[in-house]
Amino acid sequence: MSTPTPTPARLRVRAVAFAVLATVILVGPVYGHFLATGSHRYLGWKMFSRKATDFCAVDYWTPTADGGRQPLDRFESLGYPRDRAPADLWKVRDLRAAKVIGAKMCRRLGGDVDVRADVRCATADGWVDAAAGEATLCR
Secondary structure: OOOOOOHHHHHHEEEEHHHHHHHHHHHHHHHHHHHHHOOOOOOOOOOOHHHHOOOEEEEEOOOOOOOEEEEEEEHHHHHHHHHHHHHHHOOOOOOOOOOOOHHHHHHHHHHOOEEEEEEEEEEEEEEEEEEOOOOOOOO
């Protein structure tokens, strides 16, 4: 069974509809980016507006003898396979939670280990540095 060939009139309608949609998609953000600055009528896009503001990006590490950093995997350090790790290890919500996980890593690794963390938390205004590994998380 063959499909009918579209008529020239239908092809023109499709082409016009495609051109209008493509123009809206491509040119639409230009207004918000360049012309609507400070306008309360235009609802601009924000990277972090609601759900993405309740987490922090955390890098755990330990200092090396030569002054460098040795990254620490929190899942491996705490003995969890990634597919069965608790949710609080996947999504660290604030600096306090990052410190709690770091203290658990200290206890699990034992000895005189020095666990530090770089913590950046998402806010509506962008990333905020909450900690930069200034002090050990082990007591």
